[in-house]
Amino acid sequence: MNLLEFLTPSAEVCRRTGPHDKIVYSSRVRLARNLPEVPFPGHGKKADRVRVYDQLLPAIQSVPAMGGALGESLERLTPSDKQLLVERHLISREHAAKGAGSGFVLNREESLCVMVNEEDHLRMQALRPGLQLREAWEAIDAFDTALQERVQFAFSPQYGYLTACPTNLGTGIRVSAMLHLPGLVLSEQVSQIIQAVNKLGLAVRGLYGEGTEALGNIFQVSNQMTLGESENEIVERINKVLQQVIEHEENARAMLLEKKARVVFNHVGRAFGILSHAHTISSKETMNLLSLLRLGVDLGILPPAARPAVDELLLLTQPAHLQALFTKGEKLTAEERDSTRADVLRERLRSMDRPAHAGFGARTPPGPDPVP
DSSP states (O other), X not given: OOHHHHSOOHHHHTTOOXXXXXXXXXXXXXXXXXXXXXXXXXXXXXXXXXXXXXXXXXHHHTSGGGTTOEEEEGGGSOHXXXXXXXXXXXXXXXXXXXXXXXXXXXXXXXXXXXXXXXXSSEEEEEEEESSOHHHHHHHHHHHHHHHHTTSOOOEETTTEXXXXXXXXXXXXXXXXXXXXXXXXXXTTOHHHHHHHXXXXXXXXXXXXXXXXOOGGGEEEXXXXXOSSSOHHHHHHHHHHHHHHHHHHHHHHHXXXXXXXXXXXXXXXXXXXXXXXXXXXXXXXXXXXXXXXXXXXXXXXXXXXXXXXXXXXXXXXXXXXXXXXXXXXXXXXXXXHHHHHHHHHHHHHHXXXXXXXXXXXXXXXXXXXXXXX
């Protein structure tokens, strides 16, 4: 199976738009569910997991929302295929480490994905571009309802849906958004915001979730507890917090332009220079520099037309995408990946307009530094 033939082309993925998408990459609502009287995946034997997978796969694929979906066992995927799915945030890093008895079902639009036998028997998630938590919740709620007509879930009248981890007990819902916060990072306010969000009972994690780094100034914000509130209450609470974070990021960007315009232009200009001229560059450095180009587009330092190209490079230059798309299946060493990544960046940025002071709009460009 060629996974890339099923997945949406990266250019099309990066043309998707949504509310507040300058700051909010995507919204996700995930539900954890388990079958009754069957050990959780982490406690069951291989035979238990295989039996659960064989039972759940046809049930999931029979839901109308999964028409034309891809359903596959993880043991049939290569490590590169699994990493592709992780880089698109369709499965978790933990799920990618699984084998026999674990799998996934993904719809054509990549807006619905179900992980089978991750930490729970089912991890169902709906994804939307921009800030669309309510829309994602409605989509996964409808899918959950349809699946419950086909499968019985483990449920307690006292505790709600039973899950492998106590923090998911109750509704089993995890509501999250991926945020691009370079303004708060550059103005050194992001730590304060993270502390404030944590005090509100939300978690702030890195690009790939718990225990990962916020590469490219991208942070995930999600609820920590799922018991004691309804799903709608959790969605609305997180939506309000995210609106506040968005406002803080917008204010931070405005302040940087007002008080440190030359510094901002310097960051964007240096990032463009390195990315368009490097001959070897790591994934981490690439993401951090592309984040600055994305900020440059949002602030008018780079033209609006550059936005999809920058977003696509954020995806294409990650290891599995890089290897799948530009090396004809050959396995590269880390050094070869860094060289190939630099080649792709130079080629893609060659036709992009350079950062321009005129991008500050009506603002008068900063004058030359005084001669000592």
